[in-house]
Amino acid sequence: MLKKITVEQATTGMFVHQFCGSWVDHPFWSRQLLIANGSVLRKIRDSGIRELIIDLERGVGVDKPEEIASPLPVPDPIPVITDSPAEVQESLQPNPIADNSSCSVAQELDRAQELVARGKRDVIRMFADVRMGKVIEGEGLQLLVSDMSESLKRNAHALLGLVRIKRRDEYTYMHSVAVAALMLALARSYGCDEHTIRVAGMAGLLHDLGKVAMPDHILNKPGKLTDAEFDVMRGHPAAGASLLTALAGMPAEVIDACLHHHEKMDGSGYPGKLSGEHISLMARMAAICDVYDAITSNRPYHLGGDPASSLSRMASWKGHFDTSLFHIFVRTLGIYPIGSLVRLASDRLAIVIEQNPASLLKPRLRVFYSATKRQWLSPETLDLAIDDCDDGIVGREDPVAWGLSGLDRLWAGSVAVG
The missing domain is CATH 2.30.30 (SH3 type barrels.)
Structure with missing residues (x-):
């Protein structure tokens, strides 16, 4: 049975079925949790939530709370990761990349700005080389990824904030730089080793390489694509993977992320209609980073969305992303990313x-x-x-x-x- 109570009536031993309010009004990642101790109870009472819905079958109750027949709608959903109190508490641990910052955003901005400008130049040169049939200069790209990783270590949010700022006419190039930075940050938050983190950065940098094979009139179209044009654009992951396969020493994870970064967890993506665990970790990470940068960036036919609102939109797209990875991604950027x-x-x-x-x-x-x-x-x-x-x-x-x-x-x- 579900019953609604005020936060003043809450006590340890109750099981919260739902917080009556927006997910931004309370500090918990799950909307369902056991009030296991005084610490959890204090967090609830100190939050912006004024009422709760408790489940009497999963926890203790109170006298004469208001009964309700069904849960109330929750605005702006964030992914529910687990109902386990232990894991909910774990999700409240400090953001790993922010907690280890050695300098402030202001202190890192100048170095991050130089990296963004350098990254754009490198990507423009890379796309031009591929169009002319030249071999990609991998050493320079590896150094760029390494330097971006070091910037993120010093303060992740300086670089992550800057890569979102783009002119409409430079989206194709800056998007690759932005996704590389997001992939590096997500891989570090996920706990990957240094080698895998750099592979993730390279996957972000190269994930859209196949767009060089797309017709300019479609790639640079200032309006919405027709169905026929979109069918052509769907070929860019396979085109990119083919280009990368021809390069000696290219990590298989980078090629896979390029080929499958438009797959969705429910199997409705492309090109392989892969689902769930059939999508590699690197491709699942790339899917999140690619979409976030796309919807927060200004493009010829699209005004970029506010960072925090964009995360909320992504959270509502059921079956699109790996839920646990998206949860880590939000922690990496913050519920309210810089610029929100x-x-x-x-x-x-x-x-x-x-x-x-x-x-x-x-x-x-x-x-x-x-x-x-x-x-x-x-x-x-x-x-x-x-x-x-x-x-x-x-x-x-x-x-x-x-x-x-x-x-x-x-x-x-x-x-x-x-």
Whole structure:
């Protein structure tokens, strides 16, 4: 039996069937968990959630709570990984790549900016060489991947934030650089060894190589593709894999990621309609990183989405991604990735400028806009993690709906990408 209670009625031993509110209002990855101890209970009471739905058959109850016949809808779903309290607690551990940062985002920005510009030049040259039938210069690409990996070690979010900023006319090249950075970060968060991390970066850099074989009028079309044109574009994974197979020493994992990065866990992807564990780990990682960068980037026919809203959209696509890998990907970027527009309890708008490794829900922000007066404010930095902070995030906002543009300058400062 399901019953609704207030957070004040909650006690240890109860089994939470559902939190009554958005997933961003509480610090738990699963919407179902056992209140196993006082620590979990305190987290619930300190969150933005005011009511819970408990399952009386899986935990203790209280006197006279309101009975309900069925669970309420949950807005903005995040993947449910497990109902196990132990694993839920494990999911709350600090973000591994952020927790090991040796410098701040601001300190790493200049070096990351140089890497992004260098990466774009290298990818442009690589595509040109392939079009002219030349052999890819692998040594330079390996050095680029290695240097990107080192930047991510120092502070992952500087590079990950910068690679999202693209001009519409450079998407094809910058997309490869961005997916390489995302793959490196995801592989490190997943716990891969250094060799595998660099293989993942190379897979990201080369995953779309087959686009060199696509007709320019389709590849650069400023509008939506027709069904016939999309059928042609579906050939780019096989074309890329064929090019990579011809290169001596190319890791099999890189070729596989190139061929299968458009597969889906439910078998509805292409080209092989593979499903579940039949899709390699590297290809499953590439699928997540490829889509995230695609939907957050400005392209000739598409305005990039807000990072946090894009993660929420991806979470709702059932059967598309490996759930556990996507969970790690969100932890890697943060629930509110750098550059996300958020609304505060004080009715101000702010942009996320840095992650807090101890709490995904309490990043550092730059507050710049009054939502009630609809006017710009003098920008100020706000750290939600400090003890005396009396403000907090109440939700994500769409910059387009507010008529706001160029917000990346609020965290990237005067750094110019490209």
